[in-house]
Each structure stands twice: as structure tokens, then as C-alpha cells.
Amino acid sequence: MGRYMLSWAVYRAAIPSLMRPVRFCTFLACILPVFTPLHADEGMWMPQQLPQIAGALKQAGFQADPALLADLTRPPLSAVVRAGGGTGAFVSDAGLLLTNHHVAYGVIQYNTRADANLIEHGFIAQNRADERPANPDFQVLVTTSFDEVTAHILQGTQSLTGRAYFDAVENASKQMVAQCERGSGMRCSVLPFNDGLQFYRLTQLPLRDVRLVYAPPRAIGNYGDEIDNFMWPRHSGDFTLLRAYVGRDGKPAPYSKDNVPYQPPAHLQVSIEGMREGDFAMLAGYPGATYRHRSAAEFRHQVEQVLPRRIALLEAMIQVLEQAGLRDADLRTHYAAQLQTLKNQRKRAAGELEGLQRSDAVRHRIEDERQMWDAWRKRFGATQVQAAQAAFDNAIARTLASSERGQLLAEITQRTQLLRAALLMARLQIEQDKPDTEREPGYQQRDQTHVEGFLRQLQRRYAPNAEKMLLSMLLTRYQALPDELRLPEYDAVFGRTREELDAALYRLYAHTRLGNEQVRLASLAAIVSRRPPVDDPLLVAATQLVKADLRIEAARKASQGELLRLRPVYMQALAYWRGQQGRALSPDANGTLRVSYGQVESLAPRDAVHYSPVSTVAGIVEKHTGQVPFDAPTPLLAAIARRQFGRTSDPTLGTQPVNFLTNLDTTGGNSGSPVLNARGQLVGLNFDSNWESVSASWWFDPRTKRAIHVDMRYMHWLLAKVYPAPGLLQEMKLPVE
């Protein structure tokens, strides 16, 4: 959310090695009996959980049988798919797919030419032949099966610990994925749920021929851009219509003009009715990662250490780049995007910290955990539980001990351009010695296009002075770490004093030739054909640094393995305690389909401030300045001035609604999630959340957590009256007037 999409890497890192040292109860026995959750709107429910909380769903206003929602491979949930980095939903029987403008942004950009700026002006396909192919890496994934495989994945792990656990689970998962994908044309994955208490295998149909059908102009699809990001009231038409195609045999196929529209297993009907405050709403999508079930120690560490450090680092990097840009227009241009990203991340991190503090999340989590262990001890006896608790607490403490170094290294290796390229090549060289399937994800043959693309494009984002100044600031902080956190390889390359650091940076950047694109590509070519790469001081340094990175990676896998072996105990205790409280427990998000339900709800974020839950076109006019990002297109302003809203008007407000607010539970990856009313009709398209709720990935505070949606009546009106597409309205069985 917050207009960022999910990277698959987010939960790739979470595949655990795991052993249950003590099996207290089966998962279902732990969490049952399930009563009404205290906050009916909190939770990202697995579809199969919905019948268990049927009472709460009904009470919230859902008018159909919750059993209908239990299977994500059957209608209506089978209409909801992964689309690019977000979520999408089929809205016709001919593969028409609705998602966010920002989820489909790459597709629109890919089709933009000097003479046809589809981003700026939008796009309406005149007919099917006019629909534009997406970039080849844009995929739509339709889930076809979802099976628990816990027993299989954990088979033989009983006697293992640490790294061995990790490898056993990883290997079992990899084998299962390979077996599932072999010859099937499907995309398979094995994912841990409830921090490794369970594993599920997900089988998805990968649709690779996706085409652009309808995109509004940038100044509608992204009205307000970064200024309005995380803000309410909002006035954005953040939607785009795509269409999925398959081969004539009905199977997934790359783009071909002979392909035919895909017939989805289900599609949603866009509603022509509106909602009012208090109306039931539900949302289905692919949220990426939440941390709600992290331990109290991890909550405290996040609030007291990780977030303040992250904000300080982001702030320092912003300062460095702004300082460097003061007298260098060229540098400003090269780093404009990165600076924007840094500021956006700072805004987000500050919001996360402020939100957790406002909710007093640490104190609440500490108290909740104390009560949890108490209840668990009463049930299973003090001795056994205390041993498990101590083992878990120790594993957590060891993992968190090096987090400061982890944050610094992540910035040093990921926020640079040339050093990052050198590290990538150095690691690639090491991975080349393994068979392709055993290489780390990101360094396999299938990643080669991506790697080459990065090495080509970095020129546009690189200036030697800026990189040296960034590194100087970050490595000075690294040098200040306590001895036990320092790495000999980093010390050898960058020295241990300020003077040595200055000299090293000067030497490396004065002599490296990796700033030249041809040199980088020649070096890559040499590495992948297992010839010696070019002789370059930065590459030599990177080869040394990568040794430290590998050592850290190995330690992390061992510690992760050990931790994740122990975490399921914690989850069992938590599930038991929630059951005692009469509350159901939804697993933390992991990029699989989840359902959230709640209501259309207003927001009172601060003393004396109250936001209505529905915004209207009046706000577009109010915000319009004529300057990006508040440059509403003339046809839109003219249509608003004409006030011919007709059936898409809100009867209570007497004008055209644009966006609305619900208390639904969302996070990154939920971009493009369909929002349904009590009768299962599509009333909204999720695209952002408010700034007060960016902390919800850790702590759901019902007072402030809101999700922001495009009102389908706004899309309907745009297609009917402003940038007409009557054919699409007919296809979606919507009135064309």
C-alpha cells in the first residue's frame, strides 16, 4: 500500500527452516473455539478461515453465505489475481482485468513513444486489435490450487537445528516447486503460514500475454502524486483496464497476435450503486508482509532502534544528496528519482514510528505477551513453557544484536550504483561455479536480462561525487560500530579511520572503469562465460567485500533457521491466548490471497479534525493549480463544470464521488484489490492507505487504520462521460450513459 507494490523478495527471505521442539497442540486445536473477533474489521483472513468467523462476517453486514468465500479457487475469489506487483480482478468473461494505474504503470510506460505519450494522455483501445501488449515481464497469476503441505515439508526435520533446518525446509520446498512446475506450465510456490507453523503449496496459472485496454491520463490516474501520497481526502482515478490473452488452445502463451482473450474462472460485476458510511465492505487481494505477530522484544526493537535509525539514515542520505546537488545541476538530475524515493521512505518511516508511538503499541504488545505466556503456562505447566520461552527469547536477542550493521550494509550495498554493480558481478562470479538451480535467487540464468538491464541503466542514476559522499557518510557510521560488529573485509578495503576511508574512496573512484557502460557489459559477458573479468580496483574490492556478505548470509540463514524453528511455539501460544480471548487469529500476510472485511468509515485522525469517508469532484477543482501534480485535464474540469453526473452521482451528496475510505485491513501488495459490497458487487478499487496507518503492518489501530479506494462510480462516469469507452461499459454490463 502507500502506492508501493510487493517485491517477491519480501517473503522469499521468510522461507524458514523449522522444527517444533515441543508440540503443544495442533493448530486448529490451539485456535478453536473461535468466537467473534474483538475488532471485526481487523485481520487478513485466509479464505478457509471465513466459515469459522461466519458469525462476525454476518454481523458486519455480509449478506451471502460465508462458505462461498472458503475456497480461493472458486468464484467469486477466483476472479481475484496477482497482477504485476499488486492485485487485479477480472471484470468480464473475456479476460478484462481491473487494477491500479500505478500497478499497470510499467505497461503504460512500455507503450509510450515520442509521438504517443500514453502516460500523459492516457489510452483507450479503439478495438481489441488496438490493445497494446504489456512489457514481457508483466504477469498475471491465476491461483488454481492451494494445499497444505506442512507434513511433507517438515518431514525429517525433527532432529535438525540452525542452518540444517533452514536447508532442509528450503530444499524440500524447492523440490516440491520443481516437481509442481515440471511440464505443467504452472508457477508454483511453497509458503510458510503463521511463521512456519504451516506450509502451503500455491499453484498459479501464469498469463504472459497481457494487454493495455484503457488508462486515464496521468493527471487523473496519479492526481496529486507524491504530495497526496498517503493522504486523505484523495481525488485520484488510480485505475487501468488490461486484458489477459492465451493461446488458441486456452493455455498461457507469450504475446502473439493470434492469441485469444482468456476466459477467467470468474469475474466480478461492477456495482452501479454507491455506499454510505457504515455500509459493509470487503476486500480480497495479495498483501505482502505484516509483522503483527512479532514478539514484544521485536516490537520494542523496531520502535526504539530500527525505525529511529532508519529515519536518521534516510535523513542523512537526503542531506548528502541535497548538499551534493547544490552546485551541480547534472547531479541533481541523476539523483532526482533516488532523492524522491528517499523522501518518500522517510515520510513512510516517520509515519510508521509516529503511528506505533501514538498507538502505544510496544506497551500493549508487552502486556499482551505477558498475559499470553501466563495463559499458556496455566495450560501446559510452567517448566516446559518457560524453557520454550527462554529458547525463543534468546534466539530473538541474538538475531537483533547485529541489526544496526544490517541496516548500514543494506544502504551501502543497495543505495549505491557503481559499488552495487561491482558487488553484483563479484557475487555472480561466485554463483557461476554452481549448477544453475543451486544458485541464489537473483543470480540464476533467468535473472540475466534483469542484471544486464541494471548494468546498462545505472548510468542514468549515477554521479561519482554523490556516490563517494554517500559512501563516506555511511562508512563513517560503519567505522563507529563496536568491534564485534566490524567485518575484516570491509576494514581492509575501506580502512579503520576517516583518513583511510577518504584515501580508499578517492583511489577506488579515481581508477575504476566501471563507470563506462561498455566496460560493465564486457565484464558481465566475461563472468557468465566463466572467463576472468576486467581488472578493476572496484571489482577487486567487491570480490573481497562479497566474502563478508556471504559469511553474514550464512549466519543469517542459521539464525533464521533456529529462530523459525522456535517461532511456531510462540504462534501456538498466541493462537491459544487469542482463543481464550474469544478472538480469531489471521496469519501474518505472506503474499497469498487474503480477505478483509469491515465498513465504509470516516476518519478523525487528530483533535477537532474529521474527514468524510467519500471525496467528490469538488476536491479535484479545489486542488487544481494547473501545475503537476495538480493539473486536472481540461476535459475533466469541463465535465465537472457541466455537472452531468446522472446515475453515477451520489444521491446523498448530490454530486460525483471520486474516492472512499474503509477500515479494511491492507498492506503493500493490496494495490488493485477489489472492494466488494454486502452482495459481492465491485464498488471500489483499493489504491492507498492514510499516513496515520502506515504502522498497521505492525499494529492495527482501528481508530486510524483506513484504506483508500477508487469509487467505481468515478470510473464509470469517466468511461461514460469524460473519456468515453462505451464498448468497455457494455462488456462490463454497465449502462453507457
Place this chain on the structure above:
Amino acid sequence: MGRYMLSWAVYRAAIPSLMRPVRFCTFLACILPVFTPLHADEGMWMPQQLPQIAGALKQAGFQADPALLADLTRPPLSAVVRAGGGTGAFVSDAGLLLTNHHVAYGVIQYNTRADANLIEHGFIAQNRADERPANPDFQVLVTTSFDEVTAHILQGTQSLTGRAYFDAVENASKQMVAQCERGSGMRCSVLPFNDGLQFYRLTQLPLRDVRLVYAPPRAIGNYGDEIDNFMWPRHSGDFTLLRAYVGRDGKPAPYSKDNVPYQPPAHLQVSIEGMREGDFAMLAGYPGATYRHRSAAEFRHQVEQVLPRRIALLEAMIQVLEQAGLRDADLRTHYAAQLQTLKNQRKRAAGELEGLQRSDAVRHRIEDERQMWDAWRKRFGATQVQAAQAAFDNAIARTLASSERGQLLAEITQRTQLLRAALLMARLQIEQDKPDTEREPGYQQRDQTHVEGFLRQLQRRYAPNAEKMLLSMLLTRYQALPDELRLPEYDAVFGRTREELDAALYRLYAHTRLGNEQVRLASLAAIVSRRPPVDDPLLVAATQLVKADLRIEAARKASQGELLRLRPVYMQALAYWRGQQGRALSPDANGTLRVSYGQVESLAPRDAVHYSPVSTVAGIVEKHTGQVPFDAPTPLLAAIARRQFGRTSDPTLGTQPVNFLTNLDTTGGNSGSPVLNARGQLVGLNFDSNWESVSASWWFDPRTKRAIHVDMRYMHWLLAKVYPAPGLLQEMKLPVE
């Protein structure tokens, strides 16, 4: 408002010369019959008008007899006085006076010592002997009489035009003031109402011994400072209690420890009840200047030319000072206050422009004026009215023609330090040749302390580079003016090309010695004793520039005279037209006592945004960062945490209110105005307005115009529970718990 106070200069400039070329009707005959105003809350009513609009007042909820409000020299209005640059109200029979913290800021600052920071920590006098004397130039003015003197002032002006009109009115006014003040110890003034349709003589008792009794700490009295300025919701305790003293004979006297508390003609009772949305509220105070009755041509000129140019100039000056400060910490310090002022003025100007555009004020005013002339023509015949209208329109057009030069010269002469000092001395030298009473205001003997203070203090706000860069930017714009607006003296001093300008600025600032305080003071001493001043290139240049200034001043007086001779015709037409519409007309503000009435009202400034009309202590905690200006004092935070609000709590909100919002009509000068409930009790203290309403000095838009007040229950709670002053509560007859 907007936490700026009224300068007497604002309406000193407005004293008009005036002749009525055509006397269409008497003022009363023009505006009567008076019905209910369309917007009952719009208008800054002269007390004597209130019985005329008694119906509307009653309808709005006023529960007493409007006739009680007709005389500003009788209770309760006689409790309302001018205090410093704002308004104040007596709240006990022993001269206790309530006004804003920011109105009394100079008094608090004057009593701040290295070992007693009264600004930071606030102040509570332990007893009367502990009350601290105000700075000697802080005065409280109690109005003792208010009489129409139109016939006298306009006597003999019938045959005069232009400058002669101006001089005749000015001389008649000066004579009347001198006669009134002679031997009486009173402060007198003669002021035009309705743009010169009427003149009134105001007699005021000047209380010169004013003492500081109670001030909250800065972080209460100015919580939020510039960040919250013009903002709602607000959480400021912007109040201070003073006490007026007089000699033992009951007459005004300078500070003496033998003086006794002044017994005011009336005082207000602080209410212990709260208000709710929709409750009647009224406010009395000394608003400085409004422009609501300016002509449509002037509205258009303001929106299309003056405000955009003002914003551009402010923006350019901010750029220059920020650029100049980049590498000069010393310069940054010297110009910090000026930069803050420029930014505040830019915020204000942008708000004014945005507000006028949002309200579509120009179009409405044009249409209103067209209907006005139509109605007037129907009543008095086309020929006669058209001649008057043409004469008026021409006079307006001539006045506006040189406004761009006027704006530039104002910045050049007022925004500089050294050049401003030189111009001041050059002008002083000229004025020395006249008898003191004939000198321009600001250059008379009584102004000498002020002049000397300015010449002493400018050092703290001056850096040669910044002044040269400012002048370079401003004079480059001056050089781009059309030939007919250029001034030979300015051209002679600064040249006509960029190169000549650079050379002139270099020469003047390289050689002037006025940067030295001793040189400035020696020069002043020479001038006032009519000896030749020091020989200095900047003073020589200023002597030349002042000739142009004098010529412009003379032209302005002539044009003002001519215009103000004609404006009463316009006012008669407007009053007639308002009468036809069933609306009363209140004269534009001119620094005299006015009454506004309306209701406690919430604000919905933008689509989907709604602000409650009452803020609470919860907002203080939410805004608290520990950093200035959101560094709520620990005793306040502790008291909020204890939640012992008792009787000062709001029964509906269940917590302690802080500030509230009304739709009352206010402008600069209304700072410190008492807000009364329907029974005439003091419920609030006006201190600011919202950003959306800064355009209200031109156009009152009831959708967005709000005034912001300190809730008297917040003051009561602070005095009872947080920084206790039980003696003061008893004196105000308030419960001490």
C-alpha cells in the same frame, strides 16, 4: 488578525480630502429602510448601528436589548479598549485587563532579564507590588466620547478639488485634534467613515502606567507559533493579564509606584459556562482596515495585479536572502527575523489571493456593482449618475496606474536597512525646516526616540551583501518599468542599465560609513540641531531620492484628495443598493470600535474535510514533540494526564476545551477582542483567524471566514490548576477550583 496587530499608519494614510460633487441623499436616507442583513454574521457594525439591526441580532440569538450596545462609551462596550496594537477588555473593577499574549508580547519581553526569562517561563505576580511596569510606549486607550463632526470638517470644501481638498480636510482635522487635546490630557483623532461620507471625532483617555500581572509560558501562549499561525485546529493559550494604573488623582500618569489601580467605567464577567456549535457569539474590538467597499475595478486590480506582484516580490526577496545566507552564517542570523516575516507575508498574500479566487470575488463584485449603478440610475436619472460614475472610474484608473511602481518603491525604501536609514535622515532634514506641528507624522519631535531607536538597532538586522543583493533584484525590476513610471532621481542615482546599477551599488556600499552606529547617531544629532550632516555617499544619494519620494507623495495626496472627494458618491450608491436588497451596510474598518455578531461554527474548508469548532487538550498532547514550537511545558502535560478538569471541562466533549471557532467578522486589530455569549458574558478571547479567511479584508465569504478564540474555560483551568493564581480568579469572581 493572523497575529499581526494594527499599525496606526494604516489609516493615517486614509485621511481624505473630500467634496461631494452631487449630494444624492443623506446617509441615513440612503441606507434606510434597513432589513435583516442577508448574512447576519457579516459586518463590523458601529455600535450606534446595532439598534437599527436589532431584529437580526435577536434572531441570531442575542438575549439582551440591542439598545444597550448603541453607545461605545457606556457599559458593556466601555469595558473594551485599545491595548497596544490590539484590543483588550477590563475584567475586574480594579483595572485588570485581558488581552492576547502576542499583543502584550513587548511588555513581557521588556521585563525579561538574563536571570528571569518571562517569555519562556511566563509570569505570575505574587501581589500588586510584584506587578511589572510595561514598556513606556505601551498604552491603553479608553474611549470617552465619539461624535460626528462631518459638517465641521467639510466646511468650506465645496469649491475645492484635488490637493486642496486633501489639505482642507487634513487641516480641519488637525485643528480639531489639537483643540481637543489641548490641556485635556486626552488623545483625540478625527476619522473618516464610509470612505469620507462621514467624519467622527474620537476622544480617548490614554493610560500610560500598565503593568504585567499574569503571562503563561511561551509554549502555552504561543504554542505552535508560525507553524500553526492561521491554522485550525489550534491549541494556544494566547492570553495575558495586565493592570492599568492611574495617579492618585484618578488621572492618567506615567509609571509611579504611588499610582493606584484604574477603576474602569465597566468590566466584563468571565463566563463559567461553555458554548456549543450554533450558540450566539459577539465580539467587540478595534479592527484596523478592510476594503470590502472598494470598487469592482479595485477588486480586479488587487486580484489580477497587486497580489500576484506582491507574491512574486516576496518570493524573489526570500530567494535572495536564502541564497545570500547559504554560505554566510552571520548573514543568516541577521536576516532570520526578516526572512520569517517575508515568509509569513507570502503565506498571507497567497492565502488572500487564493481566498479571493475561491470566492470568485471579482466576478461577484463586478456584477454587484453593475446592479448598484442600475438601481442608482433608476432612482436619480441616467445623466447625472453616469457623470458621477465616469468621474469616479477615471479617478480610480489614474490612481491604480502607478501601483506597480508604488509596490517596488515600498520594498526598496522599507525593506532595506541602511538605505532606509539614509532616506529617513534625508527626509528628516527637509522636515526640520518646518514648524514641528506642520511636519509629516513620523518626523515630528515626538517621533525622535523612535527614529533614534531604529538607527541604533538596525545593526542587528543588516548585512551589506544581503542589502546589495536585495536592492539589485528590486532595482532591476524598477529599471524594467515603462518610461512614464520611471523617476529621474532614481535613474540618476542607480543608472538605467544593469551595469550602471552594479557600479552604483558597489560604489555606495563600499564608501558609506552609515554602517557604523556612531556615524548614524552623529548624523542624526547634526540634522535635528540643523547642522550639516556627515558627508556620506548614501546620504547624498538619499537626499536626491527623497525629492522623488516627495513628488510622489504630493501626487498621491492630490489623487487621494480627488478620489476621496468622489468616493462618497459611490458609498451613497452602495448604501442605497444594499437598502434595496434589504441589507444593512457597515462601514469599512478604520481602527474604531466595532461589534460583530454570529455563532460558534465549525469549518468545512475543503472537500471531505470537516473541523469541529472546539479544540481540546488532547490536541496539545498530539502536537507535542518536545521541540519548539510544540514543546508543551511539563506541568501542562502532567495536568492533562491527571485529567482533573472539573468545572472547566466541556460537558459534551468530556474533556478540557482549549480554543474555539466562530463565524465572527474580524481583521487585524481585533487581536485581544473579547467574545461574549448571548447574555454578554466573556466566553472567549479572539487571537487569530483561519488561513482560508485572510481574504476577508476584501471579501467576506461565510463558507470559510472563521475567527479563532481562546476558550475562557482554558484560561480558567490554567489559573486554577496548572499555573495557579487564586487571587486573580477571586478578583474576576471566578471559582478557584
